[in-house]
Amino acid sequence: MFINISELISTPSKTENFTVPVNMEVYEWQGEHFPFREKGELVLNLSNAGVRKVHLEGHWKGSLGIPCDRCLKEVLVPFHVDLDEMIDLSSERQEDLADDSYVVENSIDTDALINHEILIRFPMKILCREDCKGICPKCGKDLNHGECGCDRVSPDPRMAAIQDIFKNFKEV
Numbered sequence: 001m002f003i004n005i006s007e008l009i010s011t012p013s014k015t016e017n018f019t020v021p022v023n024m025e026v027y028e029w030q031g032e033h034f035p036f037r038e039k040g041e042l043v044l045n046l047s048n049a050g051v052r053k054v055h056l057e058g059h060w061k062g063s064l065g066i067p068c069d070r071c072l073k074e075v076l077v078p079f080h081v082d083l084d085e086m087i088d089l090s091s092e093r094q095e096d097l098a099d100d101s102y103v104v105e106n107s108i109d110t111d112a113l114i115n116h117e118i119l120i121r122f123p124m125k126i127l128c129r130e131d132c133k134g135i136c137p138k139c140g141k142d143l144n145h146g147e148c149g150c151d152r153v154s155p156d157p158r159m160a161a162i163q164d165i166f167k168n169f170k171e172v
């Protein structure tokens with residue numbers, strides 16, 4: 001949704017409140033898609049803060065389903081966003097506007113705002129549990145559900161090649 005702030009930036013002491021839904025089904029990052037599992041409404045309080053300046057306060061809570069780095073099982077990852085930002089559209093700052101990617105012309109793109117806030121909070125590592133055993137690289141079984149019986153001592157073919165060299169060396 002786009003919130004037009006033309007009036008806000010030009011009317012001293014004007015304040016407006018908004019409660020807007022999130023219209024996205026997935027969060028997209030580096031070609032991967034993560035579904036929203038919970039998406040609360042974005043609550044925004046906008047107030048004029050001087051010539052072509054708007055003070056933005058608000059909050060949003062939601063969660064994404066992100067696969068565990070080791071076993072690929074989906075993990076529910078919550079995001080709690082508290083906003084307290086100054087949108088400055090005064091002429092001196094026009095060049096810096098690239099930072100505020102969610103401000104387009106004189107409007108706030110609320111989905112872009114949520115995307116931006118998720119991006120800066122996106123966890124580096126996702127594990128379904130600290131000691132997740134992952135999946136067997138040979139048969140694909142989820143090792144959290146028990147052993148599969150595969151010989152995983154040398155899952156890497158390069159390691160296998162090195163072991164062969166040692167074997168040959170011993171035979172000489």
Ligand SMILES: [Zn+2]
Pocket residue numbers: 068069070071072073127128129132133134
């Ligand atoms: Zn896992």
Ligand SMILES: [Zn+2]
Pocket residue numbers: 136137138139140141148149150
């Ligand atoms: Zn296996």
